[in-house]
Amino acid sequence: MIDQYNLMTGDRFNGDAYNSSQASELALNGAILRAEIGRSYEEFLEIFDKFYADDVEVSSEESRETIRGKERIISFLVNFLAPLHVMAEVAGLSISIQQTAVPRDTANETHSAWRLDIAGVSGKRCTLKWYAIRRWKDASVVYEYHYDHHQIGGPLTLDDLNSDFGPSDTESRLPS
Numbered sequence: 669m670i671d672q673y674n675l676m677t678g679d680r681f682n683g684d685a686y687n688s689s690q691a692s693e694l695a696l697n698g699a700i701l702r703a704e705i706g707r708s709y710e711e712f713l714e715i716f717d718k719f720y721a722d723d724v725e726v727s728s729e730e731s732r733e734t735i736r737g738k739e740r741i742i743s744f745l746v747n748f749l750a751p752l753h754v755m756a757e758v759a760g761l762s763i764s765i766q767q768t769a770v771p772r773d774t775a776n777e778t779h780s781a782w783r784l785d786i787a788g789v790s791g792k793r794c795t796l797k798w799y800a801i802r803r804w805k806d807a808s809v810v811y812e813y814h815y816d817h818h819q820i821g822g823p824l825t826l827d828d829l830n831s832d833f834g835p836s837d838t839e840s841r842l843p844s
Contacts, residue, residue, distance in 0.1 A: 686775040688807065692808075696802075706757050707757075722737065724736075724737070724808075726812045729814070730817060755829070759830045761789075761824070763786050765782065768780065782798050782800060786824065788824045794819065796817070798818070800815075
């Protein structure tokens with residue numbers, strides 16, 4: 669649960685848009701970095717609910733569609749997070765995430781670089797990298813854009829998972 673982290677949101681900095689967005693960004697990213705996908709994917713959904721506006725818009729350079737509203741975005745998050753949770757908890761994948769702030773002088777807008785490292789029990793690794801821009805209104809994200817996606821290493825296969833998870837001769841791949 670995110671309440672256990674005693675997160676400070678940007679509410680107390682409302683007089684200064686730049687400091688408010690920076691403080692909110694730090695709180696959001698800290699919550700994401702402390703959450704553990706192997707323990708629960710619901711924790712990430714709670715973070716999303718706490719920090720994102722009801723009418724948030726999310727887009728990516730890889731998709732023509734802008735997704736609007738928490739309700740629509742939740743289904744995309746569950747489809748991404750639930751399999752990661754199962755793969756970490758049951759199949760033994762090691763999953764870690766890192767974030768680096770990208771300095772900007774724009775009030776109500778933050779930029780960051782992200783890196784998701786996934787390692788199988790076989791030692792094979794897959795790294796996903798991307799950048800994110802967030803626009804803030806008060807202490808809530810109202811817009812998020814992802815760009816410059818890169819994958820380092822090939823997709824993981826069932827051979828890279830815990831042997832108790834499934835047959836090793838299956839051709840399934842994770843992530844691609």
